[in-house]
Amino acid sequence: MVLLASALFMAWAIGANDSAKAVGTAVGSGVIGFKRAVLLIGVFVTLGVFLGGAGVSGTISGMAEGMNPTHVGLVLFSAATAVTLASLWGRPISTTQSIIGGLVGASxxxxxxxxxxxxxxxxxxxxxxxxxxxxxxxxxxRIYKPAMKGIKGLRNLELAQKWLVFTAAAYSSFNLGANELSNVAGLLQSLGVDGPFKLVLALTLALGALTFSYNVMMTVGRELAPLGPTSAFSSQFGASLAVSAANLFGLPVSSGQAIVGAISGLGLYKGENVNLGLLVGIARGWVVAPIAAGALSYVMITILA
Incomplete structure (x- = not known):
């Protein structure tokens, strides 16, 4: 019971925080409305966790060897608590780092x-x-901007940009299922839980996105750097390519780190005003999150398990 409840809490926390990195640029640039973005997340996260997460799941489950369901449940609870606190603060944190930190603390x-x-x-x-x-x-x-200049007519240009931003958000949502949610699925698989439960995790993640992700979305999509449709697509697609490369090697990386790096890097390249104070605060959270999750996991298992 502890394991399943904690897994659902973790899936909800991923939706509350990491979903912002999947669709934050699309929502922040005004291409997709918030509710449509949540629907997009629900569909493509489900596809990602079923079709694209085998390598990541295998890496994570290997780190849980020797742990029983209660231990894994406390790891997930610790990680989800760290992520939820970050979401309350409106900061994009790494759920991947929190889970890895929790596993190390438990070990x-x-x-x-x-x-x-x-x-x-x-x-x-x-x-x-x-x-x-x-x-x-x-x-x-650099490839996308000249290509857009070749499209005739303002209406055709706007339509092309909207569809490309939508495609990048869908791709990123797929990666969210294939990477972050597969961290949770991998831990459950190591204990013999598989199959339809992935669908429950995906739906719970979508609920987290619907109920609690808006502030983090605005941090990613509006506060870090100015984003128009061109920058939104380039940042989102570039981040998705980086996460996909990690998936091929079975490495559980953070889509949050990727999208923050993509937005900041592209903003600096274009000479735009990147919110460096916010960027430093986000990076600080990347360090604190796994340490906090690991410490909480260590204390809880020492006392309760």
């Missing part, structure tokens, strides 16, 4: 060996993903 509390090589690879991916996303975003922008 230390239980006296289980920690595969520091795997942890090191994952942390390296966390550092590289925003940088790679920024490079992808700039590359996409």
């Amino acid at each position: 230390l509390a239980l006296g289980l060996p920690v595969n520091w090589w795997t942890v090191g690879k994952i942390v390296s991916a966390w550092v590289l993903s925003p940088l790679i996303a920024a490079l992808f975003a700039v590359a996409v922008y």
